[in-house]
Each structure stands twice: as C-alpha cells, then as structure tokens.
Amino acid sequence: MVEDAYSKMDKDGYSKTDEGDSYEDEVYNGYPTIDEADVPLTPDWLEDPLTLDDVNKRLPEDWVDDPEIIADDNDNRNEDDREIIENDPDLFRYPLLNTELKSMFYSLPMPNAGWRYKHEFAQDIRRLYSYIDTHPDFSKRVYEYLRGDGHGTGPARQSIIIRHYIKKRWERLGVWNPVWGIPGRLNPGWREAFCCWKFRWEPLFYYNLDPDHPIRRALRLRQGLVQGQVGPRHPHAALASDASPREAEAFLTSRPFFMLRLEEADELQRMGRSVEEWDLRKVVRERWYERNDWKEEWNDRDAKGCCLPGWTWPHENPDSDAPPWEELNSLEDIDFTPSEVDALEETVGFDPQARAEEMRLQAERLQATRWEAMRREAMRRGGL
Known part of the structure; x- marks a missing residue:
C-alpha cells in the first residue's frame, strides 16, 4: 500500500537529497562519529546554564519591581475611590485601573510555538x-494505512500528516520556523521536541519585569476602553517575512486565540468589582457573536470542554482553518x-525490537562522542 501511495513521489524525484524543508544533515540524520565531536548535539537554548543570579545580573538597572501598565488611569480614579463608586450603575463599564491591568498581565501567559x-x-x-466517521x-486503503500495524506506526503516520497541514497553515501566516522537525516520527531528534520550539523572533524567555513586555504593550492598547469595547485591530492577517521581533509579537498578541483569553481576563476583573458572579465566558462569546468575530468551527471542544480559536478573524479569512481532509483519499x-516522505518511509516494515536496539546503540555513540569531546578539551587545556 505504501509503495502504491508514494510511487508517484519517487517518479517525481523526491529523495533525501532534494531541496525543501529537509533539515537533516550528517550530524542529526545519523549517529555522530568521533570526528563530529566538536559539533554541538543540541542548540544552546536547550542547555542554557543560566542561574537566577545570572538572570538578575542581566536585568537593566532602570527596571522597577512592578512597572505600571499605563502612566495614568484614563478615568482619573484610583483604589481609594472604590468606596465612593460602589453603587454607581456604570461601575462595570469604567476602564480598568492600573492594579486591575497588572492582575490581568500576571494571569495571561505569553503564547509560544x-x-x-x-x-x-x-x-x-x-x-x-x-x-472519517x-x-x-x-x-x-488510506484508513488502514493511518491505523497502522499496532507497533506505533499508525500514530506516527497521523502525526506526520497533521504536521504537514499545520506547517502549511503556519507558513501562510508567516510564523513557521524552518528549523522545526517532525514530531511523532519514529526516528526523532531534538528538532522534533515541539515543547522546546520557539518562533524565529522569540527570546529564551520573557521577563515579567520588562516594561516593554509584549503583553504589557497589548494591555496598553486597551487603555480607556469601557466594558465590551474593542481595541485597535492589527492591520495584517499574516506576518511579513522581514517583520521585526516587536512587530511579530504585536501580531501574535492580536490573534483570536490570545484576544479571547485577554477579553475573558478583562471581564473577570470587572466581575471582581461586584459581589455578584456571572458566566464571563458566555458573556464574552456572545459579544464576539454580535460583532461577527466568532467562527462556528471554534465551538469544537476538547476533552476538557475548552474551545480553541484560530489564527485569523472572520473578516480576514472567512474560510475554515481545517485541513482539506478529502485530499487524504489520494x-x-x-x-x-x-x-515528510522520509519520515513516512520510516514506518514501513518497522520493527520495535530493532528500534529499541538502535536507540541503545545511539545512546552509546552519543556518550562516546561526549567523552571524546571532553578528552579533546582537556588536552587543549593541557590537562592530559
């Protein structure tokens, strides 16, 4: 079945030496040899030796312990005025105070790849x-291929195919990083560890004390907004290839999946002004429906009952973000x-016992490589 499915690809010249997003080289595609001992096996940001003291030393001296989101409250009120306005019928509509914006800031994690x-x-x-159902x-035929043979080949094939569609989607958005690998493949390397993926512009980590933190900038755009009011929208539905890190961060924090959490956090702060409670998620979604900002496909819920908005607003792209599954029939x-072809071919004739032995040998080779690198470094320093 696999030979039939990929015979056309072979005729068209797909091979390991073709150009494309084939990131593998001799170091990462095979076992490192002693001659390759000087080549780092993992990127620097996976083995960063930073300690808390190192981080504190790198912080600019002019950073304060808890920088303000905005310089002045738009409605000229502060915490001391709360008792005066408790019975104000427009209490919930007033723009958020600095303390409320700070609370929002610490409750919103920065989206990462x-x-x-x-x-x-x-x-x-x-x-x-x-x-499929x-x-x-x-x-x-394709269903049987996706189901696999019970040795992990089915999930691996599904992972490779899903990654293919996510990659195409993210490339259209301008956020795909070509160094990322293929999660789920049967012969993984560090590039496949998506938990360590970072966008091209993303630093090692963001400092909460940074006055110019991307989320602080996003909150400043909401300065003076009353309850339910929409802030300024990002002018582009995709990221330009030459975008600066600041522009890329502004794009990321303007996407529906982040803005939904931000507006829910905003509503939570307003609910904190009252002893009453309400379904803030329902309220926010109803507003999005009224503004035509909600796509029906976002109603899909995961096992925890949560929805996942996409990257584009309906006015930017009214079409569905779902992959064209009908393509899988061919x-x-x-x-x-x-x-991706190489990763799919790895699932043909997969032997789990042989794979376990291969992983053991790979670990031994990696250990030998590290010891050789340490020996060379000791010789260079005159220790041996």
Whole structure:
C-alpha cells in the first residue's frame, strides 16, 4: 500500500537529497562519529546554564519591581475611590485601573510555538477522526494505512500528516520556523521536541519585569476602553517575512486565540468589582457573536470542554482553518516535503525490537562522542 501511495513521489524525484524543508544533515540524520565531536548535539537554548543570579545580573538597572501598565488611569480614579463608586450603575463599564491591568498581565501567559502546536495538533486529530466517521466514502486503503500495524506506526503516520497541514497553515501566516522537525516520527531528534520550539523572533524567555513586555504593550492598547469595547485591530492577517521581533509579537498578541483569553481576563476583573458572579465566558462569546468575530468551527471542544480559536478573524479569512481532509483519499497527490516522505518511509516494515536496539546503540555513540569531546578539551587545556 505504501509503495502504491508514494510511487508517484519517487517518479517525481523526491529523495533525501532534494531541496525543501529537509533539515537533516550528517550530524542529526545519523549517529555522530568521533570526528563530529566538536559539533554541538543540541542548540544552546536547550542547555542554557543560566542561574537566577545570572538572570538578575542581566536585568537593566532602570527596571522597577512592578512597572505600571499605563502612566495614568484614563478615568482619573484610583483604589481609594472604590468606596465612593460602589453603587454607581456604570461601575462595570469604567476602564480598568492600573492594579486591575497588572492582575490581568500576571494571569495571561505569553503564547509560544510549542503550546500552540500541541493544541492545534490535538484539534486537527479530532477533526480527522470526525471526518472519517462522518464520511463513509473515505478510502479504506488510506484508513488502514493511518491505523497502522499496532507497533506505533499508525500514530506516527497521523502525526506526520497533521504536521504537514499545520506547517502549511503556519507558513501562510508567516510564523513557521524552518528549523522545526517532525514530531511523532519514529526516528526523532531534538528538532522534533515541539515543547522546546520557539518562533524565529522569540527570546529564551520573557521577563515579567520588562516594561516593554509584549503583553504589557497589548494591555496598553486597551487603555480607556469601557466594558465590551474593542481595541485597535492589527492591520495584517499574516506576518511579513522581514517583520521585526516587536512587530511579530504585536501580531501574535492580536490573534483570536490570545484576544479571547485577554477579553475573558478583562471581564473577570470587572466581575471582581461586584459581589455578584456571572458566566464571563458566555458573556464574552456572545459579544464576539454580535460583532461577527466568532467562527462556528471554534465551538469544537476538547476533552476538557475548552474551545480553541484560530489564527485569523472572520473578516480576514472567512474560510475554515481545517485541513482539506478529502485530499487524504489520494495520498500520492499530496505535496509532502522530502523530510515528510522520509519520515513516512520510516514506518514501513518497522520493527520495535530493532528500534529499541538502535536507540541503545545511539545512546552509546552519543556518550562516546561526549567523552571524546571532553578528552579533546582537556588536552587543549593541557590537562592530559
């Protein structure tokens, strides 16, 4: 079945030496040899030796312990005025105070590539299963191929295919990083560890005390907004290839999946002004429906009952973000990259016992490489 599915690819010249997103080289595609001992096996940001003291030394001296979000409250009120306005019928509509904005800041995590990939992958897997269940005409041959042989090949093939569609989606958005690998493949390396993925512009980590933190900038755009009011929108639906880190961060914090959490956090602060409680998620979603900012496909819920908004607003892209699953009926016609083809071919004739032995030998080779690198360094310093 696999030979049939990929025979066309072979005819078209897909191979390990073709250009594309095939990131593998001799170091990462095979076992490192002693001659390659000087080549780092992991990126610097995976083995950063920073300690808390190192971090504190790097902080600019002019950073304060808890910088203000905005210089002055737009409605000229402060915490001492709370008792005076408790019975104000417009209490909930007033713009948020600095203390409330700070509380929002510490409750909103900065979106990162690994977090987003994890949730999009889970969403697309559910969509794939739903599509197969609701389409009796789905290819039985492809279904058997996706199910695999019970040795992990099925989940691996599904992971590779889902990654293919996420990659295409993120490339259109301008956020894909070409150094990322193929999570779920049977021969993984550090590039496949999506939990460590970072956007091209993303630093090692963001400092909460940074007055110019991306989320602080996003909150400043909401200065003076009353309850339910929409702030300024990002002018572009995709990121330019030459965008600066600041522009990229502004784009990321303007996406629906972040703005939904931000508006829910805003509503939570307003609810804190009263002894009453309400379903803030329902209230925020109803507002999005009224503004035509909600897509029906975002109503899909995960196992925890949470929804996952996408990257584009309805006015930017009214079409669905779901992959074109009908393409799977003809696997040989999908424009897989050379790296993806290689990863799929790894699942052919997969032997779990042989794989376990291969991993053991790889670990031994890596250890030998590290010892050799240490020996060379000791010789260079005159220690041996």
